[in-house]
Amino acid sequence: MAVLGSSIKRREDPALITGEGKYIDDLTLPGMTWAAIVRSPHAHARIKSIDTSVAKKTVGVVAIFTGKDIADSEHGGVVPVGWLLPDLKTPAHPILAVDKVRHVGDGVAVVLAEDRYTAHDAAEQVEIDYEPLEAAVDPKAATEEGAALVHEEAPNNIAFDWELGDKEKTNSGFAAAAHTVALDLRNNRILPFAIEPRGCLAHYDKNRGLTLRMTSQNPHVHRLLLSLASIALPEHKIRVIAPEVGGGFGSKIHLYPDEAIVSWCAIRTGRPVKWIATRSEGSTTDAHGRDHVTHAELAIDGDGKISGLRADTHAAMGAYLSTFAPAVPTYLHGTLLSGQYDIPAIYVHVTGTFTNTAPVDAVRGAGRPEATFIVERLMDLGARAMGLDPAEFRRRNFVSADAFPYQTQVALAYDSGNYEPALDKALEIAGYAQLRADQENRRKSPGEDGGKLLGVGLSSYIEACGIAPSAVVGSLGAQAGLYESAKVRVHPTGSITVYTGSSAHGQGHETTFAQIVAEKLGVDIDAVDVIHGDTQEVQFGMGTYGSRSAAVGGSAIVRSIEKIIAKGTTIAAHLLEAAEGDIEFEKGEFRVKGVPGKAQSWGDVCLMAYLAHNLPEGLEPGLEETSFYDPANFTYPFGTHVAIVEVDPETGEVEILRYIAVDDCGNQINPMIVEGQVHGGLAYGIGQALWEEAVYNQAGQLTTATLLDYAMPKAHQLPSYETASTVTPCPHNPLGVKGIGEAGTIASPPAIVNAVCDALSPFGVTHLDMPLTPERIWRAIHPGEDA
Amino acid sequence: MSVKIEVEVNGTRHEREVDPRLLLVHFLREELSLTGTNVGCETSLCGACTVKMDGLTVKSCTQLAVQADGASITTIEGLSPEGELHPLQQAFWDEHGLQCGYCTPGMILAAEGLLAVNPSPGESEIRESLKGNLCRCTGYHNIVKAIQSAAKGGA
Ligand code: FES
Ligand code: FES
Numbered sequence: 001m002a003v004l005g006s007s008i009k010r011r012e013d014p015a016l017i018t019g020e021g022k023y024i025d026d027l028t029l030p031g032m033t034w035a036a037i038v039r040s041p042h043a044h045a046r047i048k049s050i051d052t053s054v055a056k057k058t059v060g061v062v063a064i065f066t067g068k069d070i071a072d073s074e075h076g077g078v079v080p081v082g083w084l085l086p087d088l089k090t091p092a093h094p095i096l097a098v099d100k101v102r103h104v105g106d107g108v109a110v111v112l113a114e115d116r117y118t119a120h121d122a123a124e125q126v127e128i129d130y131e132p133l134e135a136a137v138d139p140k141a142a143t144e145e146g147a148a149l150v151h152e153e154a155p156n157n158i159a160f161d162w163e164l165g166d167k168e169k170t171n172s173g174f175a176a177a178a179h180t181v182a183l184d185l186r187n188n189r190i191l192p193f194a195i196e197p198r199g200c201l202a203h204y205d206k207n208r209g210l211t212l213r214m215t216s217q218n219p220h221v222h223r224l225l226l227s228l229a230s231i232a233l234p235e236h237k238i239r240v241i242a243p244e245v246g247g248g249f250g251s252k253i254h255l256y257p258d259e260a261i262v263s264w265c266a267i268r269t270g271r272p273v274k275w276i277a278t279r280s281e282g283s284t285t286d287a288h289g290r291d292h293v294t295h296a297e298l299a300i301d302g303d304g305k306i307s308g309l310r311a312d313t314h315a316a317m318g319a320y321l322s323t324f325a326p327a328v329p330t331y332l333h334g335t336l337l338s339g340q341y342d343i344p345a346i347y348v349h350v351t352g353t354f355t356n357t358a359p360v361d362a363v364r365g366a367g368r369p370e371a372t373f374i375v376e377r378l379m380d381l382g383a384r385a386m387g388l389d390p391a392e393f394r395r396r397n398f399v400s401a402d403a404f405p406y407q408t409q410v411a412l413a414y415d416s417g418n419y420e421p422a423l424d425k426a427l428e429i430a431g432y433a434q435l436r437a438d439q440e441n442r443r444k445s446p447g448e449d450g451g452k453l454l455g456v457g458l459s460s461y462i463e464a465c466g467i468a469p470s471a472v473v474g475s476l477g478a479q480a481g482l483y484e485s486a487k488v489r490v491h492p493t494g495s496i497t498v499y500t501g502s503s504a505h506g507q508g509h510e511t512t513f514a515q516i517v518a519e520k521l522g523v524d525i526d527a528v529d530v531i532h533g534d535t536q537e538v539q540f541g542m543g544t545y546g547s548r549s550a551a552v553g554g555s556a557i558v559r560s561i562e563k564i565i566a567k568g569t570t571i572a573a574h575l576l577e578a579a580e581g582d583i584e585f586e587k588g589e590f591r592v593k594g595v596p597g598k599a600q601s602w603g604d605v606c607l608m609a610y611l612a613h614n615l616p617e618g619l620e621p622g623l624e625e626t627s628f629y630d631p632a633n634f635t636y637p638f639g640t641h642v643a644i645v646e647v648d649p650e651t652g653e654v655e656i657l658r659y660i661a662v663d664d665c666g667n668q669i670n671p672m673i674v675e676g677q678v679h680g681g682l683a684y685g686i687g688q689a690l691w692e693e694a695v696y697n698q699a700g701q702l703t704t705a706t707l708l709d710y711a712m713p714k715a716h717q718l719p720s721y722e723t724a725s726t727v728t729p730c731p732h733n734p735l736g737v738k739g740i741g742e743a744g745t746i747a748s749p750p751a752i753v754n755a756v757c758d759a760l761s762p763f764g765v766t767h768l769d770m771p772l773t774p775e776r777i778w779r780a781i782h783p784g785e786d787a
Numbered sequence: 788m789s790v791k792i793e794v795e796v797n798g799t800r801h802e803r804e805v806d807p808r809l810l811l812v813h814f815l816r817e818e819l820s821l822t823g824t825n826v827g828c829e830t831s832l833c834g835a836c837t838v839k840m841d842g843l844t845v846k847s848c849t850q851l852a853v854q855a856d857g858a859s860i861t862t863i864e865g866l867s868p869e870g871e872l873h874p875l876q877q878a879f880w881d882e883h884g885l886q887c888g889y890c891t892p893g894m895i896l897a898a899e900g901l902l903a904v905n906p907s908p909g910e911s912e913i914r915e916s917l918k919g920n921l922c923r924c925t926g927y928h929n930i931v932k933a934i935q936s937a938a939k940g941g942a
Contacts, residue, residue, distance in 0.1 A: 009880060009881065010880070010883065012888070013879070013880045013885060013888070014880065015888075016888030016891055017863075017872070017876040017879050017880055017888070017891055017892075018823070018863065018867075018872070018876065019821070019822070019823015019863035020823065020864075021823075022822065023822075023825065023889065025816075025822075025825075025826065026816070026822035028817075116813070117806070117808070117809075193923055194887070194923055195827040195833055195835055195887075195889045195890050195921060195922065195923050195924075196825070196827065196887070196889040197826075197827070244887075244888065245887065246825070246827075246887045246888070247886070247887040247889060247923050247924050249923065278829060279827070279828040279829060279830060279833075505887055506886035506887030506888065506924050507886070508886070672883050673883070675883075676883045676886060676924075679925055679926035679927075679929065680886060680924045680925050680926045681926070682926050683923075683925075683926030683927065684923070684926075706828075706830060707828055707833060707921070708830070708832060712921055712923070714918050714921065715914040715915075715917035715918065715920075715927040715930070715931065716911070716915045716917070716918055718914075718928075720910065720928050720931065721926065721928055744926075
């Protein structure tokens with residue numbers, strides 16, 4: 001059986017199931033101190049004074065520093081933003097606040113102590129006199145007259161104003177439309193909520209520089225940003241290491257002030273410093289996701305073909321621009337608004353706004369769930385307006401299989417796709433026709449089945465993964481390239497170490513990347529090791545996010561393997577006294593084509609590369625190759641999901657009876673891991689649809705900072721999922737892979753909301769905002785009544 | 788002020804002087820260097836810190852070390868003899884019941900507690916019993932499968 005494409009068990013697991021895996025909080029260094037960051041309890045306030053005298057007297061306190069100490073010092077810096085849009089307002093983000101705090105959780109001072117408990121005790125003794133100010137909380141209201149101003153530099157709290165598409169063409173499409181539907185929605189703010197809180201451990205040595213171990217999805221990016229902006233050390237004097245990382249979901253991509261504060265303290269004191277966020281500290285400081293207020297419309301002609309789509313969104317940026325924040329509601333959102341459909345005119349306008357809340361940045365899906373939610377909700381409204389079945393309305397508007405490559409009206413060019421088979425498969429698994437019949441029967445004779453309302457929701461999503469190529473993202477404002485690197489080091493005895501810039505945190509790269517190498521080189525998988533997550537070992541890397549690892553990181557490995565095989569071929573041809581063109585490499589052997597038995601084994605060639613006793617003239621010894629793979633385009637996974645729900649009209653409660661996910665992520669390296677990614681993605685999206693919301697009150701207090709109030713999904717609330725796939729390989733990367741880490745999160749919120757709105761359609765309900773709490777549903781069924 | 792406690796952890800007796808407010812989870816992790824038990828919330832809500840104490844499943848972030856005086860505790864490190872896997876550990880591996888692994892030691896200990904009282908639970912019983920253990924990566928699907936498969940194997 002081929003290694004590539006098999007559900008091989010993960011080599012990561014033995015350490016993790018026995019408790020041997022080392023996460024950040026498992027690491028200690030001799031002489032280590034503990035940091036606790038003193039954070040603002042106010043959403044918006046002027047800092048009048050800070051008194052550390054009492055706190056400093058606590059036994060065990062090593063030092064206390066404030067924003068001013070850092071700002072005045074040699075190594076003090078700011079938190080940079082890594083994606084610039086035209087006219088983007090980029091107010092300075094100091095690593096500790098100096099005169100003003102702008103969200104609950106904004107750092108004001110840092111306490112170092114000999115142990116964890118003392119650091120937290122002393123942090124409570126730091127006395128700060130604040131002058132509280134009005135807060136701006138809602139992303140749309142923040143732009144209105146009289147709203148509190150988060151930054152002087154950004155009038156009306158507008159960070160950017162961005163548009164895409166042909167406005168006039170779209171408007172005339174609407175003017176000529178036979179039908180139009182409109183939707184006002186809020187895409188609820190969510191917490192990323194990796195179970196492992198963020199943390200870091202910094203150690204500074206005058207000669208060797210700074211070693212920063214941290215919860216990171218992209219150690220090289222963290223090193224680069226720290227060096228460029230935050231701590232003024234040359235890049236080669238910073239080593240960033242990601243140990244085992246307990247989930248990220250985007251939250252461990254960004255550079256936060258915390259890593260910079262801890263690094264600064266380690267440099268200043270000469271002692272190792274460790275900081276681990278408490279749960280509520282993480283909730284108020286991890287970059288949040290979503291938080292859009294949107295008005296969207298769809299225009300449809302008399303034949304049920306879409307003639308235009310337009311959307312106007314206010315997207316919260318929070319108090320400061322986080323690392324990739326400006327890209328999320330723009331290039332990762334506006335560009336996805338064509339969905340799976342052939343839409344002749346699209347226009348999108350996005351206003352990014354500062355609010356006195358935690359920053360908002362990429363969280364699993366990043367922009368694409370928001371876009372898909374708009375498109376797939378509009379599709380249901382459109383179908384209803386046309387009196388068409390939602391499946392039929394989708395089918396009528398799909399980009400047809402022969403239309404690829406397909407240029408959308410919102411910049412993206414879909415390289416490949418085949419949408420109908422995925423829809424058909426999903427409908428077949430669901431037993432769609434029967435479901436509709438059941439639904440009609442129930443509606444005809446309510447009261448049976450306990451009066452529960454049956455709803456069926458579809459979501460036909462498109463995803464854009466592996467954002468690329470670098471020149472294009474650069475022209476759009478990225479302050480980084482979006483390639484990936486891989487070094488394949490073949491050892492003299494033929495075993496292999498791969499160094500990848502894709503730093504995993506639960507995705508299983510050590511297994512899947514080894515599968516690629518074992519397959520391509522015909523070696524045993526146990527002869528291959530995969531190293532990631534250490535800037536000192538790995539050449540460079542952009543990291544793991546945006547479902548990019550297989551498509552970009554995996555392709556980089558293939559490129560290096562191709563170079564290895566080419567060099568091996570040169571050596572083998574020389575040893576076999578044959579022309580290079582006559583050598584073929586197969587199953588770990590370099591053979592002379594057509595001459596049975598005339599061959600050099602993999603091991604012999606590797607050994608000769610290093611012995612160098614008999615190499616072709618001018619060929620360097622060694623067998624090691626590095627590639628930086630810059631993709632030609634995004635990849636475009638797609639699929640159709642079907643949610644089948646039951647709503648209790650008495651309580652407003654939703655039960656998911658079945659959830660069917662048909663996804664097309666191209667070729668699959670390890671189907672078991674693909675499925676696992678789908679499952680996790682679904683729980684994430686279903687959580688947003690039904691339960692999760694990061695709620696800020698008018699004063700800017702996060703009222704859902706703990707797990708008591710933030711409703712992360714639990715096992716008993718979720719069903720087992722029914723998953724299946726279709727395979728449409730990506731045509732432009734050597735593995736034909738696309739990406740699957742976010743599909744479930746992108747597809748499921750509209751599938752669930754469509755299902756619930758379908759169940760509630762007899763009550764005239766057309767839309768409900770997430771999360772679909774029992775109260776919200778009950779009120780929709782019983783308008784004007786008291787609960 | 789510190790208090791002397793005597794605790795048996797994974798079959799080894801330990802005597803320590805501890806701060807009365809020291810959490811059991813920090814005692815295990817920092818005093819005994821048993822870092823397999825993780826901390827996700829410190830408020831008894833995520834289950835990452837689940838261990839077994841005198842036969843019962845407890846969240847070690849909501850116990851004080853002094854409360855464990857005289858107790859016998861099993862953590863993930865002591866669930867199976869060195870070099871062997873407990874059937875639940877094996878099942879989590881076989882069924883891809885973990886991704887980042889952070890919730891996993893707590894999940895396995897919680898599942899062990901379930902199977903101790905209900906050796907062949909149905910899917911909904913498994914899901915109900917995991918209410919106190921959160922996983923953000925797996926969507927629980929394969930965790931449930933792993934527990935079912937360990938139960939079938941006679942764990
Ligand atoms: S750390 Fe104990 S329950 Fe979360
Ligand atoms: S495997 Fe990551 S939290 Fe469960």
